[in-house]
Amino acid sequence: MRQVTATAAPDTGTTAAVRIVGVEKAFAGRRRGAAARRALDGFDLEVREGEFLCLLGPSGCGKSTLLNLLAGFETPDRGEVVVAGDRVSGPGPDRGVLFQTPMLFPWLTVLDNVLYGPRARHELTTEIRERAVELLETVGLGSAMHAYPHELSGGMRHRAAFARVLINKPRLLLMDEPFGALDAITRLAMQRFLLELWERDRTTIVFVTHDVEEAVLLGDRICVMSGSPGQTRAVFPVDLPRPRDVALTDTLAFAHLKRQVREALEEGHR
Numbered sequence: 001m002r003q004v005t006a007t008a009a010p011d012t013g014t015t016a017a018v019r020i021v022g023v024e025k026a027f028a029g030r031r032r033g034a035a036a037r038r039a040l041d042g043f044d045l046e047v048r049e050g051e052f053l054c055l056l057g058p059s060g061c062g063k064s065t066l067l068n069l070l071a072g073f074e075t076p077d078r079g080e081v082v083v084a085g086d087r088v089s090g091p092g093p094d095r096g097v098l099f100q101t102p103m104l105f106p107w108l109t110v111l112d113n114v115l116y117g118p119r120a121r122h123e124l125t126t127e128i129r130e131r132a133v134e135l136l137e138t139v140g141l142g143s144a145m146h147a148y149p150h151e152l153s154g155g156m157r158h159r160a161a162f163a164r165v166l167i168n169k170p171r172l173l174l175m176d177e178p179f180g181a182l183d184a185i186t187r188l189a190m191q192r193f194l195l196e197l198w199e200r201d202r203t204t205i206v207f208v209t210h211d212v213e214e215a216v217l218l219g220d221r222i223c224v225m226s227g228s229p230g231q232t233r234a235v236f237p238v239d240l241p242r243p244r245d246v247a248l249t250d251t252l253a254f255a256h257l258k259r260q261v262r263e264a265l266e267e268g269h270r
Contacts, residue, residue, distance in 0.1 A: 017172060017204040018047035018070065023079035025065055026229075038229035039065040043079070045223055045232055050202040054209055054219035056265060062230025063208045067174045070206060071097050084171050093117060096165035098175045102157040104149040104164070110136065111145040114164045128167070135163040139193070155186045159193065166197075175207045179214070188246055191217060199243050212262050216254060217244060224264045234264045 023043040039062040047053045055063045068074040069081050072091040081088045083095060104113050114132045118124045136145045139159040149157055158178065165173065179187045195218065198205060209215050215222045219238050226233040240253060248254050 016046045017049040019082040020045045023076045041229035054215035057225030060228045061225045093168040096170035102161035173205045
């Protein structure tokens, strides 16, 4: 497996979907007079169009801050964040965000949750309704579209959240440890589900995780971040065949790359 330098541009002729250049971000101390906490310090990264990139790093290294900058929830103190050629200046439907806890409205059915975005933008049409039903069939919730979130299992709620994001046809999918709170069996099922969706649509994904094995299983590349303030420590290409399944985790190639990534993660945390 070949480790590339942290600031190297991807070796590809395809357009960069995401470009992060010299980004710095700090947050004021909670107490009066306390020094500002630097979350990111000179962070650089490019993500290819259609790439599945995993962000891996210790707690507090700025992974979630970086996702918030890409989503437009935060603005950098220095540097620039560019998505699809445009500098990010705020949230938009072109960037879908999925968190560890599915953000579903409990008073709405699954179908109405999926339709919430188009309805709020006054874009609800018969075609959009048909697409919502099709999406729910695709994610295995066709028979549960009129159920409420509390009637669903954890995995079903995550799939409903996927459908609610995908209805907007985002160019970039931002995922902040979406499977971190799931039990082991449901987590494996959701990893398979995500891989199948990505193979079908090839949406550009930036996926935050603490789990080295998850990063190696899912990603095209893995960006390992240093401890706070966050910087790009190393970027690993994942030269493993696709389509992938969890059976890949039993191979020697998988174990070798997993060890390399874990060592880089441990060194960056010292």
